[in-house]
Amino acid sequence: MDYSPYFNPEFELLDRGQIEALQLKRLQDTMAHCYHGSPFYRKRLDSIGVKPESIKTLDDLRRIPFTTKQDLRDTYPFGIASVPLDQCVRLHSSSGTTGNPTVVLHSAKDLHEWANALARSLWMVGCRPEDVFQNTSGYGMFTGGLGFQYAAELLGMLTVPAGAGNTLRQLKFFTDFGTTVVHAIPSYAARLYEVMCQQGIDPRRDTKLKIMAIGAEPHSEDTRKRIEDMLGVKAYNSFGMSEMCGPGVAFECKEQNGMHIWEDYYIVEIVDPDTLEPVPEGEVGELVLTTLNREAMPLLRYRTRDLTRILPGKCPCGREHKRLDRMKGRSDDMMILKGVNIFPIQIETILAQYKELASDYLITLDTFEDNDGMTVEVELSDRANVDDYAALQNLNKDITRALRDEILITPKVKLVPKGSLPRSEGKAVRVKDLRKKY
Amino acid sequence: MTVQQISVFLENKSGSLVKVFRALSQAGIQLITSTLADTADYGVCRILCDNPDKAYSVLSQDGFSVTKTPVFAIALDDQPGRAADAIACFADGGISISYLYSFLYEGKGVLIFRTSDLDKAAALIAEKGLSEAKL
Ligand SMILES: [Zn+2]
Numbered sequence: 001m002d003y004s005p006y007f008n009p010e011f012e013l014l015d016r017g018q019i020e021a022l023q024l025k026r027l028q029d030t031m032a033h034c035y036h037g038s039p040f041y042r043k044r045l046d047s048i049g050v051k052p053e054s055i056k057t058l059d060d061l062r063r064i065p066f067t068t069k070q071d072l073r074d075t076y077p078f079g080i081a082s083v084p085l086d087q088c089v090r091l092h093s094s095s096g097t098t099g100n101p102t103v104v105l106h107s108a109k110d111l112h113e114w115a116n117a118l119a120r121s122l123w124m125v126g127c128r129p130e131d132v133f134q135n136t137s138g139y140g141m142f143t144g145g146l147g148f149q150y151a152a153e154l155l156g157m158l159t160v161p162a163g164a165g166n167t168l169r170q171l172k173f174f175t176d177f178g179t180t181v182v183h184a185i186p187s188y189a190a191r192l193y194e195v196m197c198q199q200g201i202d203p204r205r206d207t208k209l210k211i212m213a214i215g216a217e218p219h220s221e222d223t224r225k226r227i228e229d230m231l232g233v234k235a236y237n238s239f240g241m242s243e244m245c246g247p248g249v250a251f252e253c254k255e256q257n258g259m260h261i262w263e264d265y266y267i268v269e270i271v272d273p274d275t276l277e278p279v280p281e282g283e284v285g286e287l288v289l290t291t292l293n294r295e296a297m298p299l300l301r302y303r304t305r306d307l308t309r310i311l312p313g314k315c316p317c318g319r320e321h322k323r324l325d326r327m328k329g330r331s332d333d334m335m336i337l338k339g340v341n342i343f344p345i346q347i348e349t350i351l352a353q354y355k356e357l358a359s360d361y362l363i364t365l366d367t368f369e370d371n372d373g374m375t376v377e378v379e380l381s382d383r384a385n386v387d388d389y390a391a392l393q394n395l396n397k398d399i400t401r402a403l404r405d406e407i408l409i410t411p412k413v414k415l416v417p418k419g420s421l422p423r424s425e426g427k428a429v430r431v432k433d434l435r436k437k438y
Numbered sequence: 439m440t441v442q443q444i445s446v447f448l449e450n451k452s453g454s455l456v457k458v459f460r461a462l463s464q465a466g467i468q469l470i471t472s473t474l475a476d477t478a479d480y481g482v483c484r485i486l487c488d489n490p491d492k493a494y495s496v497l498s499q500d501g502f503s504v505t506k507t508p509v510f511a512i513a514l515d516d517q518p519g520r521a522a523d524a525i526a527c528f529a530d531g532g533i534s535i536s537y538l539y540s541f542l543y544e545g546k547g548v549l550i551f552r553t554s555d556l557d558k559a560a561a562l563i564a565e566k567g568l569s570e571a572k573l
Binding site: 380382386389391417 | 446454480482501503507530537552
């Protein structure tokens, strides 16, 4: 069947002038909506004397204060919303029980817009209604599950909501249902191939896989190429975050050179994380996003803490929506492992509950046989009974279990003698990232 | 009567074992015996020496994770089967032994064992007439 190459041609094909005109209109609407709907934003804007009418040009955006993750924590659970709760139909909350988690609320329209942005992205890379889409993301609070589910359904693909794990079952679905499109985190893509080899499955001969959406985990261009070589697919980088909705914020086109950020949905700024001033075009800084068509919980100038840059120049695909480069890291201490966001403070809080442990620990992220994992080394305190071997083993197991409950990933826990972890300038080094990435 | 045993937590590196023994010898502490229990991840070195209090503070100051533990030391005369008799004694008396080891000290066999039932073990040793080793 012949299809248009565009899912939303009326938005995808806007030129820069049209994009910016639409952004100004939507920014003004968003400001008015926040000001009148969200007590949090009203108070904040009043305190600096900025009113919705103050926004006359896109440059006036810079008069609006930044919104931070701390603001989301401080207003937990519902305090930043711009609509009453009865107009919300879903929430997604960050994992973890330590510190304040964050909540993102969605109206029915928000869910539709989210699905649309991601469906548009999937269409852009060649997904069509005759495709069979299999999602290997966990469902539930993790936005890669329901986010891709709704988008794939909106696009019209037959969806296989396989969920995370159970690799043998995933492979059976591939072969039985003729899966053509898969969403997976990069490390799981490698795992799929490993198990295919063990099972004697040749992805090119025995499956119909052709497109893979990969994201939610930092990875290098080499990793992408390897996934493509192994599985015989085209792999496209997907970018999103739960604060914005989830996946579908930015997505690579077939050029595979930068992810188009949908500027009818977001205003993108790249700022110096220290001065918060804009960086020169094309330079790396912190990504700041303003949502333009959210109902339940619009966010103004949200500091994502992701470091990236805007790729200069026009994309040969014809879309003039700006392109984000691969994420270059974070301007805070958040780690992303297997698609899960983890802060060292979560681990620290768990470790602090054990009198047998001292306060120094080291988190190492590393790649073993294409599998990213976490090792937590923690120093014993003087109160640990090191003569009792069984107790040490049990302690190790207890800590592992408690950490898994907190961060949803099972780390390898290593007890080490006190004072043995590396320190720099007297301060303990907390995180070492040895993964193949960036 | 128990003797004080020093247990040192080690990362599974022979280098750290060397450091333990260097530290003890530099402090003039005489080793009586030592054993090393070990897994893939780490080890515990158990040490008997002539001055456990000093050994504890020396190793602790040197940054080792150390524990002082009371253990029983039974002297075994040189008739065959004495170790088996002694162990049978504790088993019959309902004392649970966490670990034990034995060695020769000044020509005599010594059996070391650890139990959390300190009082019960002491009473049993007296009752059965087992002789305690002088280390
Ligand atoms: Zn493009």
